[in-house]
Amino acid sequence: MDHTFLNCCLALAITFTAAQKLCGASNEATIRKLNDIVIYQDDKFYCSFPSLVRRPNGELLVAFRRAPERRALGEPSTGHTDPNSQLVLVRSQDDGKSWTQSPELIYANPFGGSQDPCMVQLHDDSILCTSYGWALLNGDAPRKLGGASLYGNFVFLGGYLLRSKDGGHTWENPIFPPATPDESAYGLFGKAVPAYNRGALCEGKDKRLYWVVASTAKSHPGKSGTHLFISADRGSTWTDSCPVANDDNVGFNETSLYETPKGDLVAFMRTDGFNDHTAIARSTDHGKSFQHWQDAGFQGHPHYALRLPDKRALLVYGFRHQPFGVRARVLDPECEHVESAAEMILRDDGGNSDLGYPWATMLSRHRALVVYYFNKANGPRYIAGTFLAVE
Numbered sequence: 001m002d003h004t005f006l007n008c009c010l011a012l013a014i015t016f017t018a019a020q021k022l023c024g025a026s027n028e029a030t031i032r033k034l035n036d037i038v039i040y041q042d043d044k045f046y047c048s049f050p051s052l053v054r055r056p057n058g059e060l061l062v063a064f065r066r067a068p069e070r071r072a073l074g075e076p077s078t079g080h081t082d083p084n085s086q087l088v089l090v091r092s093q094d095d096g097k098s099w100t101q102s103p104e105l106i107y108a109n110p111f112g113g114s115q116d117p118c119m120v121q122l123h124d125d126s127i128l129c130t131s132y133g134w135a136l137l138n139g140d141a142p143r144k145l146g147g148a149s150l151y152g153n154f155v156f157l158g159g160y161l162l163r164s165k166d167g168g169h170t171w172e173n174p175i176f177p178p179a180t181p182d183e184s185a186y187g188l189f190g191k192a193v194p195a196y197n198r199g200a201l202c203e204g205k206d207k208r209l210y211w212v213v214a215s216t217a218k219s220h221p222g223k224s225g226t227h228l229f230i231s232a233d234r235g236s237t238w239t240d241s242c243p244v245a246n247d248d249n250v251g252f253n254e255t256s257l258y259e260t261p262k263g264d265l266v267a268f269m270r271t272d273g274f275n276d277h278t279a280i281a282r283s284t285d286h287g288k289s290f291q292h293w294q295d296a297g298f299q300g301h302p303h304y305a306l307r308l309p310d311k312r313a314l315l316v317y318g319f320r321h322q323p324f325g326v327r328a329r330v331l332d333p334e335c336e337h338v339e340s341a342a343e344m345i346l347r348d349d350g351g352n353s354d355l356g357y358p359w360a361t362m363l364s365r366h367r368a369l370v371v372y373y374f375n376k377a378n379g380p381r382y383i384a385g386t387f388l389a390v391e
Contacts, residue, residue, distance in 0.1 A: 030330050031314065031368075033346060034387040039099050039371060040090050041382035045069055046078045048373040048381050049116040049198065052359040056125055060092040060361070061168050062099070062371055062383060063106060063117040063129060069380050078381075081154045083136040085113030087129070089168055095363045096385060106171055107162055109133045111188065112154070116198040116357075123207060127164045128235045129171070130211070132196035133157035135188055149185035149193065149216070156185055158193025159213070161235050177238040180215035180227045195229055195238070200256035200304055200359070205263065208232050210287055212244050212255040212267050223251040226269060228287050245281045245293040250274045252293070258305035258313060258335065266335045268315065269293070270301035278303065278317070280338060297339030300327055305335070306360040306368065308390060316346070316370050318356015323348035326358050326372050326386070346386045351375040366390050 039062055040047060050064040067085035070078040088103035107114055112135035119129045134154040142150050149156035160174040179192035187193045195213040202210045209231040214224050225246035229238045244267050245252040251272030258266045265283040267290070278296035283289060300317035308314055313331040315338070325347035331338055346358075358372040367390060374384040 030308075030310075030312070030391060031328065031344060032389040032391060033344075034367075034389055036347065037096065037385045037387070039096075039383040039385050040064070040101065040103065041380070043069060043380045044072055046082070046381050047383050048080075048354075049357050050359055050371045050373060050383050051117055051119045051129075051200075052361050052369070052371045053119045053121040053127060054361045054363070055121065055167055058093075058095070059167065060096055060369070061089050061119065061127070062092075063087060063089040063119050063168075064373070064383050065115055065117065066103060067113065072380075080115070081134045081136075081151055082113045083134075085115065087114045087117040087131055087162075089117075090383075091168075095367075096369050096387070104168070106168070107131070107174070109157070111135045112157060118198060118200060120201045120203060120209075122203055122209075122234055124234065125165075125167075126234065127168055128201065128209070129162045129164070130159060130197065130201065131162070132159040132198075145186075145188065145190070147186040147190070148188065155188055156193055157187050158185070159196025160194060163235065175236060177213075177229060178240070180213060180217070180229075181240055182217040182219055183215055184218045184221070185216045195227075197226075198254045198357075199268075199302055200258075202257040202259050202265065204259050204265075204286070206286070209235055210257055210259075210265055211238070212257050212269075214253045214255070217246065220246050220248060223248065224253045224272065226252045226255050226267065226281075228265075228283075228290070230287055241287050242289050244290045245269060245279065247293070250279070252279060254302040256303045256305060258307075260313075260334045261311050262334055264334060265290075266305070268296075268303035268305060268317075270303075275299065276301060276321070278338075280335075282335075298343065302357060304359045305331070306362065308368075309362070309365045314360060314368065314388075315341075316358040316360050316372075318358060318372065319345075319348075320353035320356060324350030324353055324355060326356055326370065328370070346370060346388075347372075347374070347384075349376070351378045354378075354381065362390070363387075
């Protein structure tokens with residue numbers, strides 16, 4: 001046998017193994033935590049559910065829901081439905097080092113509290129923000145509405161969108177999208193609620209907006225599903241395209257959508273009745289249809305996916321199990337091997353499960369910011385952030 005040939009094969013094998021280890025080490029070291037910050041905190045308010053955009057001029061905007069801290073007013077608890085919850089924002093002009101401390105009002109719903117402002121920065125420099133609301137009715141009034149979607153004495157209002165053309169300083173009147181097909185949830189006025197969701201819209205390379213909304217279809221009673229809406233006019237009008245995920249045993253909601261470099265649409269979905277496992281659905285035909293949903297193989301919700309400079313995706317999500325906090329994974333560019341991506345702990349010092357809902361942006365080629373809401377020892381909820389080095 002030719003020993004020279006064997007030696008060459010052995011050398012090549014050693015070189016290949018070393019290269020694999022180097023690439024693996026490089027992948028693991030791609031994201032490094034730098035430090036945590038407090039973006040907005042006022043113990044008189046319950047602050048939650050932020051979103052983040054970076055303006056073309058570099059200014060950062062963080063929008064969030066702000067409601068009275070009911071415990072500070074002598075009430076026993078503070079919750080996620082409140083008739084006084086409003087959408088507000090704060091700004092940073094120095095890449096997140098400092099933030100304005102007098103929040104600007106985005107919107108106060110005349111019929112009730114507003115939830116989860118989810119902003120997207122569009123190519124024409126305008127900002128679109130989605131939200132939804134709950135109306136509080138007294139006594140037995142909610143039960144008289146017949147068919148209304150209720151949470152205690154709160155009646156669901158469904159979703160709406162807001163647009164700003166001046167960097168979030170002023171906002172136009174709400175845009176009300178149509179209801180999802182076969183919608184079973186009804187609102188205050190006896191009609192199916194407008195489409196809604198908590199999660200990131202996606203502006204595709206084709207400049208169309210893609211929005212995965214939640215639905216409670218009559219065909220799947222008791223389990224929420226997801227549906228794709230598309231807008232060709234920057235969110236002014238919407239058409240339903242196709243179902244994203246429905247299952248008789250698993251519910252899906254709170255979905256963020258991401259477009260891969262190849263053009264696939266990947267939906268990262270929160271689940272119900274599935275041990276808090278993340279679910280993923282993919283469209284390879286620009287939203288005409290979605291493949292059957294898949295178990296991502298790990299716990300966490302909800303999610304946000306950020307394109308990194310090397311075209312991989314940073315997936316951030318809340319971890320609402322002990323130890324409570326925020327986690328991340330760096331995914332391959334096409335988000336095809338999510339389960340095997342290493343998990344990184346950004347925060348594990350939360351007071352309880354009422355935290356998370358992260359959003360992220362690149363500050364420069366080598367620096368990113370993740371924002372979320374947080375609590376320590378079950379204290380007042382506040383908006384926080386974590387700076388990351390991208391190496």
